[in-house]
Amino acid sequence: MAAHETINPNQPLEYQSAEGRNNILGFWIFLGAEFALFATLFASYFVLVDRNADAVRAADLFDLNLVLIMTFLLLTSSFTCGLAIHEMRAGRMNRMFVWIGLTLLLGLGFVGFEIYEFVHYAHEGATLSASAHWSAFFLLLGTHGLHVSIGIGWIVLLVIQMKKRGLTPRTTSKFFIASLYWHFLDVVWIMIFTGVYLLGMEWM
Numbered sequence: 001m002a003a004h005e006t007i008n009p010n011q012p013l014e015y016q017s018a019e020g021r022n023n024i025l026g027f028w029i030f031l032g033a034e035f036a037l038f039a040t041l042f043a044s045y046f047v048l049v050d051r052n053a054d055a056v057r058a059a060d061l062f063d064l065n066l067v068l069i070m071t072f073l074l075l076t077s078s079f080t081c082g083l084a085i086h087e088m089r090a091g092r093m094n095r096m097f098v099w100i101g102l103t104l105l106l107g108l109g110f111v112g113f114e115i116y117e118f119v120h121y122a123h124e125g126a127t128l129s130a131s132a133h134w135s136a137f138f139l140l141l142g143t144h145g146l147h148v149s150i151g152i153g154w155i156v157l158l159v160i161q162m163k164k165r166g167l168t169p170r171t172t173s174k175f176f177i178a179s180l181y182w183h184f185l186d187v188v189w190i191m192i193f194t195g196v197y198l199l200g201m202e203w204m
Helices: 019-048 062-091 093-123 132-165 170-204
Strands: none
Touching: 019 093, 019 132, 019 170, 062 093, 062 170, 132 170
């Protein structure tokens, strides 16, 4: 923190430096680019959703119970991530790490179920090359799953850094940014759950 900057006790720690505020603002702009990426993937999926050739139909493979489990895991991880931010702002680092640990476990569970889902579909003949629909499906969900995996790795590295340096304006702004990223991925998943799975089960 620059020498001329003073800590405002009424302001969250992650906003108490100009660097932290600028980084958070910059990340909001970055999320705009991420939104554009997923909007493109969704548009491609909906254009190709009926182009299934002779491949197995999505409605014959989609398992609502599995999708609901994945949804529960990811949405709950968003809640625990929010609790971690709350504990971070209160300065309770050990409690924050507990909630972060639960967030990571839930995220890993989500990724594990998604890998299981992809392998199951492949065994049933629904592969990336099976049809235009399945290509768009795997590209959309694979991109989201990759982002979740990156988020997990990112948060792990931040935990290591916070253990070494403690809760400072710099480390807290970094974790707050990671939490924004995590919540964004949950929003994208809700769109996938609704637009891909629910509509797919009904129409396809």
